[in-house]
Structure formats: structure tokens, C-alpha cells
């Protein structure tokens with residue numbers, strides 16, 4: 544369970560987040576909608592500890608593990624896909640190759656492809672970013688503009704994956720400026736002028 548309470552954040556004197564408060568219950572799928580620059584990534588960076596809020600608190604359960612796709616994920620550009628995902632999962636001693644290969648196949652990525660990630664398209668990199676956010680069986684999943692660069696078929700695969708993860712009890716927040724028609728959310732929040740409601 545994730546509890547975000549009265550988070551505020553300023554950049555250069557400008558209020559980006561004002562008393563942002565919400566809960567994410569186990570198994571809940573939440574959408575945060577906001578235009579470019581509204582502060583969606585900033586909320587995720589604060590939840591994951593990349594940024595500190597000016598005020599407010601983030602509470603996670605003792606057994607919660609957060610997976611996140613935020614902005615453009617970084618990879619080892621000269622290594623192939625599986626090496627990259629193994630490296631990331633190994634950092635937490637949590638490499639499950641069978642699950643990673645299953646996820647890659649769902650997204651039409653070839654696990655045997657030895658091309659370096661530098662040669663991957665924007666959409667292919669985005670798929671890797673989604674995979675790294677869920678491949679360690681993380682129970683709280685934060686996805687920032689996850690469908691950026693994905694073609695229609697891949698967006699449908701993404702929507703099916705999200706509904707599967709929800710059915711498996713994962714708690715998920717998707718932040719985006721638009722809707723994915725095939726996803727039904729439990730809760731829809733809007734981020735406008737730093738306020739989430």
C-alpha cells in the first residue's frame with residue numbers, strides 16, 4: 544500500500560506540486576492525467592526517492608517493492624537487450640530469465656537479438672522500459688507515459704499486460720496526458736496547476 548500525503552514541490556520558486564495526496568490500495572489501477580509539464584514525473588520521482596519533496600510524506604508497506612518507468616529509461620547502450628535486463632535485475636539479485644523472455648515475446652521483442660540497445664527504436668526502448676519496471680515481480684508499478692512511441696498493436700498488448708498485472712494483484716499507476724481506451728481504471732485523477740483531484 545502506498546500513501547502519498549500532502550506532497551509539495553517547488554522548482555526555482557514555482558510550485559509544481561501543491562499538497563498532493565492519494566492512496567494506492569493493493570490491486571488498484573489508477574490513472575493520473577496531466578498535460579506536459581504538469582508534474583507527473585515529479586510525483587513518481589518523489590515516490591521512488593529520486594527527489595525529495597519540500598513537505599509531505601510517502602509511506603510504503605514493509606514488503607512493497609516499487610518498479611518504475613520514468614521519462615526516458617537509461618540502458619547500457621552497447622550491450623544487447625538481455626544483458627541489459629540481466630544487469631538491472633541482478634542489482635537486486637532478482638533475475639528471472641524465463642519471465643523476462645515471456646515479457647519480451649509479449650511485446651514482439653526477440654530475446655535472441657544480439658543488437659546493442661543503441662540500435663533500438665524509440666518504441667522498442669519504451670518496451671524495455673516497461674519490462675524493467677515489472678520484471679522483478681514488483682508489487683507497486685509506476686508507469687510514466689508508457690505508450691509513448693508504441694504502435695497501435697503494441698498499445699493493445701500493453702493494455703492487456705496491465706489488466707493481467709492488475710488481475711495478479713499488482714498496484715499500478717499510469718501517468719499520461721491521454722487515455723488508452725482498452726484500459727479500465729479503478730480511479731482517475733487529474734493533475735492541474737499542481738493540484739491532484
Ligand SMILES: Nc1ncnc2c1ncn2[C@@H]1O[C@H](COP(=O)(O)OP(=O)(O)OP(=O)(O)O)[C@@H](O)[C@H]1O
Nearest residue numbers: 554555559577578579580581582583584585586720
Ligand atoms: N530538475 C528540475 N529543475 C527545474 N525544473 C524542473 C525540474 N524537473 C521538472 N521541472 C519542471 O517542473 C514541471 C513539471 O515537470 P514534470 O517533468 O514533472 O512534468 P510531466 O507532467 O511529467 O511532463 P511531461 O508530460 O512532459 O513528461 C515542469 O515545468 C518542469 O519544467
